[in-house]
Amino acid sequence: MTEAKIEAWLEEDRAFAPHEEFAAQANAQPSIYADADRDPVAWWRQQANRLTWASEPTTTLEWELPNARWFADGTLNASVSCVDVHVKEGRGSRVAFHWVADAEGESRTITYHELSRQVNRTANALIELGVTKGDRVAVYMPMIPEAIFTMLAVVRLGAIHSVVFAGFSAEALASRILDSDCRFVVTADGAFRRGAPSPLKPAVDEALTSCPDVSAVLVVKRTDGDVGWVEGRDHWWHDVVERQSDVHEPEAFGAETPMFIMYTSGTTAKPKGIFHTTAGYLTQVATTYHYVFDVKPETDVCWTAADIGWITGHSYIVYGPLINGVTQVMYEGLPDSGGRDRWWKIISEHRVSILYTAPTTIRTLMKWGHQLPASFDLSSLRLLGTVGEPINPEAWMWYRKNIGANRCPIVDTWWQTETGAILCSPLPGITATKPGAAMRALPGIYVAVVDNDGNEVGHGEGGYLVVTHPWPSMTRGIWGDPDRFFDTYWSRFPGKYFAGDGAKLDPDGDLWLLGRVDDVMNISGHRLSTTEVEHALVGHHAVAEAAVVGASDDTTGQAIVAFVTLKLSAEDAEKDQARIIEELRQHVSSTISPIAKPRQIILTPDLPKTRSGKIMRRLLRDVAENRSLGDVTTLTDPTVVNMIAGLMETHASSED
Ligand code: WT7
8 A cells, every 4th residue: 555545545534443353352441541530540559459569559649740659658579570479379380481592493481480580590699799779780781581680680689770772882881881870780792693793792891991880790601702801890690690599589679769770862962861660660561561462461472572772672571571471572683683584483483472563673574575474374463563653654554464464453652761651552452543643542641732832732733742640650750860850851831741742633633643843863763862963973083063863764764864064174075075974974883873873974064054053953854855945044054055955966875
């Protein structure tokens, strides 16, 4: 189906009706919305019974904007709700993870009982290394089971994990370690990518040259490569963890004990340490996993195809699924490790029933052709999910038809690192769906679309998405920077949480997300700020000024386009153009991450600026997306942008 056909189809206002067959067995029934509306706070208190409490809370919500406390006088241990309870209640032999390696044929099966032993050993090892309650532990690991053992062991001790995506550079790792003063790092010597080992430990060693307070590094041996070693500081996992007792008596902590920090890009060059606390977060990830993914723990096999380095991995690989006691697939590799049919092999082999991924991956799989999934038995699938960016109707329809056999409901789940868990999504079987729409807020969640003045827009109108009531898994703030927390999220529309997303309500009142309205870009579902990339570019000795925009891209949603002025003379720059551009792309990649590598760099003698000296990013975005230029009258020199537009056409773009 083409975009135009989908548009026409939507014009006729056709949604996919609720799925009756599915609904008959669904965890969520239509009355759920009204049940929650009657008393949302009480409804959430009921949901908190999904956790295993050491002492039950007698309070539910204490709210003093922007600070929420949920279930504050209750006590619990997060890892007990995820692991111990299943063993204790007789589910120890159920598989928690089918771990599938990058290399075909290599796998591990981990039952809840085995998971419990491993978490306890890891917790005992961390104690030996000196980790205590409240300490921050950086986790810089590939997608291997030890990453999950580590996260659960850290929270078992009441310590705080800060998982840094293993694709981040040494510099990015160092700044995150320093920002939250992590004293411990857990890592691996390397990771596998399409069969090839790629080292990780060197980045840790480099990062730690500027982090003198890190006292211990625990290293999983994953590859055969040699690694640098600092005696006294570095410890092999197999030396320290494997000899530990597999018994560990968990302590109970207060419900508001900080649990983890996850860095994410804001609108400035410095990523924000979004932190989450224990019981509110766990309650909402468990509840949303139960209702949105409709999990049946005895029979489902769930696969959240994300990395533990992002919030999706935290909420829907680790905490939500484990509290629900489900069986999952955890996959180390890339979608084409071992061939472009790898995903379909995994799904058919493990009889995956619930698949959750990002639109950018769906578009990549789509490019590889529908013949590949068609040649596998995907009949085990019963529910599909998507997250990370607005999904274009064409990708949604492809997913529905070619992966879901027009049978599986699709849940388009809108949420953020800050929200901790899903806030907006259809409920499978009971909410009608439309290709590209997140449809509505979940039970117990209240959102609105407002105009510039904060007034709610009518059906058929667009504006900004806000959340109007506190929710259990909301971030408790930015690590070390409470003022920035208030300013960023709570000041734009007084009394409401401003998500940073544009949205519209269609004529039926259903919700569509339209992408960021700030300087945050969304590259393959990864958040990066324009300033962060500009900062990296300006850090290169040859660069005078840089302006970065996110331009729409068929596969990655948005791609980075950078406009750069050099310190060199025009002639020198002209001579060496291709080399300079490549060097700058590499520079950004190694300063931040390969994710941040600009798709295109335009060297220009000048940047378009307003009379007050601000770079006109809006115009540059128009240029980058080949749109006709709007109003240029506020520019100091309107000819600059026409010149840049000319340069765009003459420069061949450099793509990987
Ligand atoms: C931003 C949050 C939530 C886990 C992954 C990303 C965009 C997320 C959707 C969706 C449209 C979406 C928003 C949001 N986004 N899900 N279903 N439809 N946009 O987490 O890195 O914190 O990014 O991702 O723009 O603000 P994140």
